[in-house]
Amino acid sequence: MGIEELKGKLQVMKHLEDEYDAAVENKMKEMNNELEQKREDLDRMEDLYHALVVKERESNDELQQAQKELIAGLSEMVGNRTNVGTKRMGEIDQKPFIEMCKQRFLHEEAQMQALTLCSLWQENLKNPEWHPFKIVEIEGTPVEIVNEDDEKLRSLKVEWGNEIYNAVGDK
Numbered sequence: 001m002g003i004e005e006l007k008g009k010l011q012v013m014k015h016l017e018d019e020y021d022a023a024v025e026n027k028m029k030e031m032n033n034e035l036e037q038k039r040e041d042l043d044r045m046e047d048l049y050h051a052l053v054v055k056e057r058e059s060n061d062e063l064q065q066a067q068k069e070l071i072a073g074l075s076e077m078v079g080n081r082t083n084v085g086t087k088r089m090g091e092i093d094q095k096p097f098i099e100m101c102k103q104r105f106l107h108e109e110a111q112m113q114a115l116t117l118c119s120l121w122q123e124n125l126k127n128p129e130w131h132p133f134k135i136v137e138i139e140g141t142p143v144e145i146v147n148e149d150d151e152k153l154r155s156l157k158v159e160w161g162n163e164i165y166n167a168v169g170d171k
């Protein structure tokens with residue numbers, strides 16, 4: 001944008017060449033120098049951007065390769081009969097929701113109700129305005145624990161029980 005602005009000013013100055021004067025000529029030289037500097041800065045920034053994109057792609061490739069190797073190594077270590085569950089960071093475990101909904105709803109409706117309820121609480125946890133946890137110090141170390149006084153969590157516990165409450169609190 002600065003480059004375009006300088007180009008416009010230079011065009012205006014060129015039209016004023018009829019009134020040729022040293023001050024106008026000096027101003028045009030100064031603006032040409034500034035324009036050239038901005039173009040060089042833009043070129044450097046583009047080069048840096050491209051270098052960063054290449055570096056990011058290389059890092060991503062390395063991470064994917066390391067992930068494949070870790071999965072293969074883990075599979076060899078634990079064997080075929082071992083069932084190892086995985087949980088994504090920050091996601092709620094759906095099992096307590098499914099189990100509770102199976103107790104309260106017909107089989108066809110239980111799965112849908114469980115996923116709906118789980119999704120609702122997952123979205124609640126993502127809401128930056130709601131933070132149902134507090135930091136306490138245990139033996140000099142700060143630890144994040146569930147805020148027992150949170151109204152939403154209390155109503156969840158009353159309505160759905162400890163298992164679902166714990167699943168939300170363990171996020």
